[in-house]
Amino acid sequence: MYEYTDIHLKDRNTFGIDAVARRLLEIEPGDSIPTVEGDFFVLGAGSDVVFVDDYAGTVVTLADRQVVTVDDNLVTAWGGMRMDALVQWCIDHGLYGLENLSAIPGTVGAGAVQNVGAYGVEAKDVIERVEAYDLRECCLRTLSNADCRFGYRHSLFKELPGRYLVLRVAFRLRTVFVPNLSYKALANLPHATAAELRQAIADLRWQKLPRPEEHGSAGSFFKNPVVTETVYLALREQFPDMPEAHASEGGYKLSAGWLIDRAGWKGRTQGGAGVWPTNALVLYNTGGCTGSDVVALARAIQQDVLDKFQIPLTPEAIII
Ligand code: EPU
Secondary structure, three states: OEEEEEEEOHHHOOOOOOOEEEEEEEEOOOOOOOOOOOOEEEEOOOOOEEOOOOEEEEEEEEOOOOOEEEEOOEEEEEOOOEHHHHHHHHHHOOOEOOHHHOOOOOEHHHHHHHOOEEOOEEHHHHEEEEEEEEOOOOEEEEEEOOOOOOEOOEOHHHHOOOOEEEEEEEEEOEOOOOOOOOOHHHOOOOOOOHHHHHHHHHHHHHHHOOOOOOOOEEEEOEOOOEEOHHHHHHHHHHOOOOOOOOEEOOEEEOOHHHHHHHOOOOOOEEOOEEEOOOOOOEEEEOOOOOHHHHHHHHHHHHHHHHHHHOOOOOEOOEEO
């Protein structure tokens, strides 16, 4: 385990915001988990977080190490490993089911916490179980998929922030490749190999999202709001150009990107933060942006979307 004090977090969050943490503990696979006194939070790859201030407590993070074990078609990966590295590892070893999560910048552990999803697959579709350290009871727990209470960008770990440190995630994969082409733009790839599908997903992603090495961002900044059928139908009548939504998970999932775009925000900037020119759901760092710039822009968007559509938007990114 490594311990740092007064550490700059600029390279530890994909927005590239500079903030200083009083203390940071970086845990290696095999380390015993320390008892953390005082305020703390668990940081993954920093791809879903905005630092508004310096942090006076302890940041707990898992080192980025490729530790993977396989038992038949059950693949267990270290929580600090990058999700994208795991996707590549699985394809290389003839294990399939994660391809659609290619190019996601977060960690394996955050994948379970956030139930990350993209292009027709959510982490919960392939997670068999999660091994997490219970920071309250100071013991290791194994949680089944059902125990994790997964929902859209939701899990037990989000319900109880600070309670669990996700150490390992076990994924039930397949040895036979069957492409998941449920996302519309993939429909023309029925003969793709897993590697080709992975490439197509990455290409699609970089058409819609800023490349992390060029512009800081946290991917989608807001969650897609889920509304009742009555609300959805009323909006469709008022805005016939609104993308069609389908009933799922207890409601109709609207496209927050469309709402923000339709409200006129695409390409606008405010302070050091901006709305990505080809995807209004993404806020990005136009250069030297602070967490307050991002939050101010996000608040202005939330208020405008509320005024225009009476729909409240909830950030997917965590504000610290
Ligand atoms: N749209 C617009 N204008 C925009 C952006 C989107 O009209 O500026 C419309 C699109 O044309 C489309 C609809 O909104 O009809 C949905 O867009 P898209 O398919 O790109 O998906 P999304 O809802 O914007 C979600 C996830 C992404 C994931 C994609 C693909 C959330 C919050 N975001 O985005 O996840 O990659 O679907 O599956 O659910 C992330 O969570 O960070 C993330 C990138």
